Amino acid sequence: MKRIFGLLGLGAMALTLQGAVASFLPARFCPDLGFLLVVALGLCWRSAVGGVCVAGAIGYTSDLLSGSLLGQHALLRLTAYAVARFGNRHLNLRGALPQAIFVAVLTCANAFAMALLTSFFSPGTGVGMAAVRELLPQAVANALFAPLVASGTARIVARLGDEDGGQRLLPLTPRGRIA
């Protein structure tokens, strides 16, 4: 519980900081800190249930502080967390470069999913080609900050008491009996 509350506080701080920084920087150059934190949790925190809860809470809070429909960011953050966790199990995402590339691709997928959801619920107001052009600087900004956020989150997770924090999730369970 201590870890969940700690990470929820971290999520609140990330969203608050983002809201403040976005007042001074153009939105497309501003890293999506809530998204990066959720991805970082998928990469470094072993507790799946805790990760899902924190990702959902960050997403729902994002919805409250944004013009989106309630639940829109929550759904996408949950998906981003699940993809990050899946990616961490099947890909080598230990270095800064793999993490940056992974986050850039995930940012694009997230944006297209957002566009689809917006078009579905509010026809005619979806994210058009102009927004897709904005996607590139957004993906680059997220990719640049991803390794920093991931390493910072791993340290915080470790400090909050998770002894496996920062470690890659390798399925170490033996499949057969060793002779």
Next chain:
Amino acid sequence: MGEFRSRIAFSLLIAALVAVATISMVVDRRARLTGGSLLPGWTRVVLDAAVPLQKMVALPFDVARDAWTRYVALIDVADQNQTLRSQLAELREDNLQLREALVASGRLERIAEMRDDFDVPMRPAELVGVDVSPWFRSVLLDRGQTDGVLSGMPVISEDGLVGLVTATSSRAAKSMTVLDRQSAVDATVQRSRSRGIVRGRGSEGIVFEFVARGADVAVGDLVITSGLGGVYPKGLRIGRVTAVSDPGAKLVQTASLEPAVDFGRLEQVFVILRRGPTMDLLYRAEDGDAAPARPGS
């Protein structure tokens, strides 16, 4: 067996949260279309808590920006001052002449009476944060229901139209700006009275759409609210035409606008404490728990 159980529990948890998020979206969309309270009770607490937090975090940025604008970026101020003084003198002269003309025609008194009729109370509010998502263009204001701010009230600045309050808590309000892709404002060209709809295009600014083919719209024209949608009062500045597209074979034409409000530097806004008839109908259900009396109604 234990691992199997935990996987099942994890899958169920994910499915439940996804279902909750989907239902929330459907309910919120329905609420936006049909009116009623947008935010559940406990979420208003989150919105209230966000305002002091945002202010605290933004403080160093504000100090840095103030230092820059007040002390560093003052190189051309003397020249600007001189230009503005000469402009002011010209405008004073124009103003005197216009007043004389109005007095001569007996319209000044009638205009004074009209202004009393349309005197709208406003509440100043500070912008404490912008949208945390790059795909939307909402802003967070530090005034809420206790200050008389309700959903559906227009938000303006000294330069023109900013947007519309979409959700409120007791001490905070969320406002969708005209830049948001979900925003649509019934507008008219001030010079030619040609009508159309101003829609938000995110970082690309705003566009003036559905203007009848052949309507008189030219670069430099000022576009203002028409007041016909029943959402915004008439005559608020929205933006200036920067380009008019060739309609080709279409029946309508589109123009690009430069917003009257510089959203990058927006700090102080005013909430008009009176809703248009459409918004009043839409959000009447919300007033039940909001309680403050609507001035002017």
